[in-house]
Amino acid sequence: MKLRRRRNDRAPGTLLHPAALQIGTRTVTLPNAVSASFAVTGYPREVSAGWLEPLLTYPGHLDVSLHIQPIPQQVAAMRLRRQLARLESASRADAQRGKLADFAAEAAADDATDLADSLARGHGRLFKVGLYLTIHAPSEPELAAEIERVRALASSLLLDAQPATFRALQGWTTNLPLGVDSLGATRTFDTAALAAAFPFTSPDLPSEVGETSVLYGLSATSCGVILWDRYAQDNHNSVVLARSGAGKSFFTKLETLRLLYQGVEVAVVDPEDEYARLARAVGGTCLHLGAAGVRWNPFDLPASQSSRDDVLSRRAMFLQTLIATMLGDQLGPQARAVLDSAIVATYQAAGITRDPTTWTRPAPLLTDLVTTLTRNTSPAGAELAAQLAPYVSGSYRELFDGPTTTSPSGHLIVFSLRDLPEEMKAVGTLLALDAIWRQVANPSHRRKRLVVVDEAWLLMKEPEGARFLFRMAKAARKHWAGLAVVTQDAADLLGSELGQAIVANAANQILLRQAPQAIGAVGDAFDLTDGERQFLLTAERGEALLVAGPASRAAFHVIASPQEIELITTDPAQLHRLDQQGPEAARPTSFTEIGIADHDDDGESDPL
Incomplete structure (x- = not known):
């Protein structure tokens, strides 16, 4: 069957589409390519995070689509009960007839029991999930080779990929970014299995995706x-x-x-x-x-009386760190002692003590500290005052010569x-x-x-x-x-x-x-x-x-x-x-x- 439409017949505003599309039993032929679609009908019993990564990083032209539809809680619980009843009935019938235990059925019963327990406790949900593949190639011989490689890769992942025979067009449209599952070959997944199949799961990063996860970029080694x-x-x-x-x-x-x-x-x-x-x-x-006009007073204290009792001491220690950075050198023991006493004296001169009720008073300025250091009789005080002069009366004074703006x-x-x-x-x-x-x-x-x-x-x-x-x-x-x-x-x-x-x-x-x-x-x-x-x-x-x-x-x-x-x-x-x-x-x-x-x-x- 062929669908043709001349390019000049397209009405304004309509969607673009191929000029010719030939649908075969298992393939869809486009003007310059041919494609074949597959539905995954068999899955491994256990998977790890990022188990779809080999398919997502396949070097050829392969489209992978994952269609997800949540199952209502009541429907999921009812289906699990029916499944458990069938498995239990089959196990009892085999036992009565003297047959050997079916280990696959027992494993399925255990899985169904775990799912029912998780569903009842609200720890997870069930989803209908369809996984479909569409392989593209320039010609049919190349397509056949690509199909063999993709099916071999799927088999290595314990996936059973079946061709969309007589439904090639539906398979092709299912893998288009339309959000329509035309094949309907779904399988029931729980929350954990679906999270492991999510394409955003990276096998390189074991950390879980949290509330404040940030997209950094695309992996350099894969398409994740x-x-x-x-x-x-x-x-x-x-x-x-x-x-x-x-x-x-x-x-x-x-x-x-x-x-x-x-x-x-x-x-x-x-x-x-x-x-x-x-x-x-x-x-x-x-x-x-x-x-211009921006002032910053490092002597400011918080006005809240619920603050810690050692705020004044911590402010004094920060001022020592700040002044050491201003001077471009680490302060010696004598200079640090003189500076510490000068800072405390400067606060006391402004009426500020360890009592939080005094913290609302106007804080002293850097120039007040220099004045206090000048009055100090020790050589270290005079030297510190001289070194701080550019910040109170020199080229760097503009930022510190007033209260905080x-x-x-x-x-x-x-x-x-x-x-x-x-x-x-x-x-x-x-x-x-x-x-x-x-x-x-x-x-x-x-x-x-x-x-x-x-x-x-x-x-x-x-x-x-x-x-x-x-x-x-x-x-x-x-x-x-x-x-x-x-x-x-x-x-x-x-x-x-x-x-x-x-x-x-x-x-x-x-x-x-x-x-x-x-x-x-x-x-x-x-x-x-x-x-x-x-x-x-x-x-x-x-x-x-x-x-x-x-x-x-x-x-x-x-x-x-x-x-x-x-x-x-x-x-x-x-x-x-x-x-x-x-x-x-x-x-x-x-x-x-x-x-x-x-x-x-x-x-x-x-x-x-």
Whole structure:
């Protein structure tokens, strides 16, 4: 039978279809190809996760379709009772006649009993599942060879694939993306068996798909997808390591956007203002540190009286870490002692003590601390005051010469450091992390959060900054938060004990293309095989390796929709094209660009 229609007879708006279609007993012939369809009628008794992967990764042109229809609970229970009755009746009849036991029937009865128990307890459901294959080839001889190979592959999986004889057209349409099962060759699956057959199940990643699973991309070794839930791991931290231009920021922004879909709150330390376009699109908040009129007072305390009693002590310890980063050197014992007493004296001069009722009073400023140090009679106090002079009366004073301008809030907070001088980037990163941590550690607002530190080498090169980041990496899990460390400098991260400890405390490790000079250190730190090292040396932009322990490793290619690419791209050519489209293309729906505060009125807890 032939179905023909001239191309110029097609009415406007109608669907495209082949110019000629010839239907045979087992094949459907198209103008430039021929296809044959099969229905899977026999299945193995037990399967593991990703057992359909060999069919999905078949190198030839093979369409695999899975049609799923849930069975109502009442109908499923009734069918199971009937099946159990039939099996029990057959077993008793054989026993009465003196026949040997039918082990296959006994196994089927056990399976039916387990299914009935699971159904009764609400632990699972039953589904009608149809698995169909359509093989394509340029000619009939080539099709015959492909059929032999596919049926052999199916047999190795203990699948019985039967040809759709006299139903070739129905088999062909069943494998089209129409959602119509024209063959109706179904088999009953329970929830566990169906989950194992789901195409999104990857044999490379044994971790289960959770509520906050994120699509990372397509597997580089198969046609499967890589879904990963960082909050289902031992800890929620991650390390993204790649050389410049490999796509690490693109991947991080893509994961950030998709985690926002799942209700995860995200805070980003952005040195280059790369997340502003994304923040505009999702109604987030972008805080430009170093911009005109932006003030940030690190002496601010929480106003809530329900906070911990040691808040003042923790604030003093953070100020010591901050000042050590400002000075670019680790403080000695004498200098640290002088600084600690000066901080306490500065708070007391402002009327603030360990009594939480005094925390609502105006906090002192950095210039007040310098004044206190100047009055100190020890040489260390005078030296510290002189070293802090640029931050109170010199080139860096603008950020610290007044009270905090505003407080950050929202589901996406971006701390942009682009307006800060290069010498202030590490200080700005530390201040931003401190403000983020106050929200993360607030017990009255506990929820899933992700803290992204882009270009973390800016903080890792400072000893105090690296130590603060390490403490955050160890304490984040206790507060249902994850720390994502993103850097292009492997030496700063892996060349120190603190950097190696941060990597060791990251259950999620994503590696993109590496430079030949760094592959040795990266390979040793992440225990990479020779093949994985070669993959990272030759990876294209957007190709990555997910390392989550010895048993969970998968190479994948990052994929994003055109709309996502517009929001997260940093390619100058693409950004220029988007800018040429007019301001409407990047107009925010609800976007705030404001100053920054380092306090949360509901509480405080530092990882110090």
